[in-house]
Amino acid sequence: xxxxxxxxxxxxxxxxxxxxxMSLRIADGELVALLGPSGCGKTTTLRMIAGFxxxxxxxxxxxxxxxxxxxxxxRNMGIVFQNYALFPHMTVAENVAFGLEMRKxxxxxxxxxxxxxxxxxxxxxxxxRLPKQLSGGQQQRVALARALVIEPEVLLLDEPLxxxxxxxxxxxxxxxxxxxxxxGLTTVFVTHDQDEAMSTxxxxxxxxKGKVEQVGPPAEVFGRPRSAFAAGFLGIPNLLAGQVTxxxxxxxxxxxxxxxxxxxxxxxxxxxxxxEEIALATDPLPPDSNALPGKVLIMTYHGSSxxxxxxxxxxxxxxxxxxxxxxxxQPVLPGGTSVWVHWPATAxxxxxxx
Amino acid sequence: xxxxxxxxxxxxxxxxxxxxxxxxxxxxxxAPALLVVTIGLLTPLALMLRxxxxxxxxxxxxxxxxxxxNYVKFFTDAFYQEVxxxxxxxxxxxxxxxxxxxxPVAYFLARHVSALAKRILLIVILVPLLIGNAVRTSAWxxxxxxxxxxxxxLGYFGYEGQLGIMYxxxxxxxxxxxxxxxxxxxxxxxxxxxxxxxxEEAGSSLGAGHxxxxxxxxxxxxxxxxxxxxxxxxxxxxxxxxxxxxLGGPTFHMMAPTVYQQVAKAMNWPFGSALAFILMSVTLILxxxxxxxxxxxxxxxxx
Numbered sequence: 001x002x003x004x005x006x007x008x009x010x011x012x013x014x015x016x017x018x019x020x021x022m023s024l025r026i027a028d029g030e031l032v033a034l035l036g037p038s039g040c041g042k043t044t045t046l047r048m049i050a051g052f053x054x055x056x057x058x059x060x061x062x063x064x065x066x067x068x069x070x071x072x073x074x075r076n077m078g079i080v081f082q083n084y085a086l087f088p089h090m091t092v093a094e095n096v097a098f099g100l101e102m103r104k105x106x107x108x109x110x111x112x113x114x115x116x117x118x119x120x121x122x123x124x125x126x127x128x129r130l131p132k133q134l135s136g137g138q139q140q141r142v143a144l145a146r147a148l149v150i151e152p153e154v155l156l157l158d159e160p161l162x163x164x165x166x167x168x169x170x171x172x173x174x175x176x177x178x179x180x181x182x183x184g185l186t187t188v189f190v191t192h193d194q195d196e197a198m199s200t201x202x203x204x205x206x207x208x209k210g211k212v213e214q215v216g217p218p219a220e221v222f223g224r225p226r227s228a229f230a231a232g233f234l235g236i237p238n239l240l241a242g243q244v245t246x247x248x249x250x251x252x253x254x255x256x257x258x259x260x261x262x263x264x265x266x267x268x269x270x271x272x273x274x275x276e277e278i279a280l281a282t283d284p285l286p287p288d289s290n291a292l293p294g295k296v297l298i299m300t301y302h303g304s305s306x307x308x309x310x311x312x313x314x315x316x317x318x319x320x321x322x323x324x325x326x327x328x329x330q331p332v333l334p335g336g337t338s339v340w341v342h343w344p345a346t347a348x349x350x351x352x353x354x
Numbered sequence: 355x356x357x358x359x360x361x362x363x364x365x366x367x368x369x370x371x372x373x374x375x376x377x378x379x380x381x382x383x384x385a386p387a388l389l390v391v392t393i394g395l396l397t398p399l400a401l402m403l404r405x406x407x408x409x410x411x412x413x414x415x416x417x418x419x420x421x422x423x424n425y426v427k428f429f430t431d432a433f434y435q436e437v438x439x440x441x442x443x444x445x446x447x448x449x450x451x452x453x454x455x456x457x458p459v460a461y462f463l464a465r466h467v468s469a470l471a472k473r474i475l476l477i478v479i480l481v482p483l484l485i486g487n488a489v490r491t492s493a494w495x496x497x498x499x500x501x502x503x504x505x506x507x508l509g510y511f512g513y514e515g516q517l518g519i520m521y522x523x524x525x526x527x528x529x530x531x532x533x534x535x536x537x538x539x540x541x542x543x544x545x546x547x548x549x550x551x552x553x554e555e556a557g558s559s560l561g562a563g564h565x566x567x568x569x570x571x572x573x574x575x576x577x578x579x580x581x582x583x584x585x586x587x588x589x590x591x592x593x594x595x596x597x598x599x600x601l602g603g604p605t606f607h608m609m610a611p612t613v614y615q616q617v618a619k620a621m622n623w624p625f626g627s628a629l630a631f632i633l634m635s636v637t638l639i640l641x642x643x644x645x646x647x648x649x650x651x652x653x654x655x656x657x
Binding site: 050051052071072073074075076077078079081083085086087088089098099102103146150 | 550552553555556557558559560561562563566570571574575
């Protein structure tokens, strides 16, 4: 069992609080993604788990063993760095063998395990190469093999995909997930990319300014963001400020919108609307539907969809994402076109400011 | 304008410019430096090489000739060989001290000091180089002589004996180290800074302790830079002049002062030139030899 428990873990640099009293329990074999913008404390948290940074406060335990004061060399964790950090003066096989050598594994055994580890990441032919002779994706896989060959209790991934191009990133995402599941490895994955986090993680920990903003399975966090920050970070750019009243959601302009089933919040809050939930109409709509008149500011094309920025008369600029004309969507609306943005009463999530 | 027209120059900044462009540039721009090197360095060197084959006469001084007698004199006179050996020994010792003292300081500066503190510390380290050679060495004379600062400090703590540091190999070594250490630290610091700290973290996460990380990861990667610093210190101390003269005194002979003595005092230009060439050759052979050895070992990945 290698359950990781963070108990009131904090890191202060002078007056600056990088991570504030964070408590988190990562189950054995679970992949948890620490997600957030840069400076949110996710990397500091990972580095405290790895032992590169001493926690100012709190305790970290792995599989029931308190590792808080242990140096990284005695924590038995496999780490993949953003820049891979392969030893440039060692061959691929020497890189992978390094951790085994430190563990005094016999030569014969080590050779066998290095071969297995390289085969696992489909690099068995590359043992004699130097890291710089490999592509970014291959280096990434060497880093993974090097971290896995020591049979770590915990795998730590620090933005492992951010140096790869889009196609490779997608492929590695799947590979990492497969490896992690087949090995049943407790894994912490740090990323600023919500898509990476959602597609790999069992649970996401959304962090902001050193604090945990929201924790939960990807579908839950994505479906029900708790705060304006969470909504914004998870790709909901449309936040309408207003009040929840008995009649529905009243915008600052006094306009009343219908709600249905959002629940939970009362008083001042935000209605977060996904661009995909918003439809556009060129003809006026009945006055009591959720519709705001506006003008098209700009259109951006995204292949399967088209995104419009609409300046509403009520004030805020809204993003609406509709199906591309080629796929059966409505014809493209040029800038300046008068439109009505509308959405069903069930659309949108109510979120707090914080 | 189509999309690709817009993007092409950005995506391929090295694409050939369609406009014809005159390439004055590289060869012309190197001319001033080339001129200075030729006139200021190669010409005197050639002249000196020629002089070293001339004959010396006490009354007529230099007589044009083509003889190896100056070199024969060096290799048959034990005194001069001893001077060369002493120079080599002192240089090797000073370089070794600089290396062993410089590595920890440079590493510490590169890894464990904030940017501001580092800037201040580097300036402090550079201060000895801001003071003239003769002035700094005179200060060492005031410190090291038998009635000097060090003697009175030791006397305060009850030390009664003679210091006897002044005018000795020890004094010269202290003087040389004090000049050379800044060079070593500055060189090594940039070397350590260039090594990705993640490599060390990767090493320690794989189970290596501090010493193993140093031995297996940092030092191999720093080796070319360590070599550069070592060569720099060694060359500078091989050619040191003011320090051996002022701190070594009249009976302590090293190569550079001996060259000066031959050329300026004995007016024996041919032998002085020969000595200078021997000094240069020995330094060159040693540094090139060591560099080649080290680099051959690490060429595999450093290229």
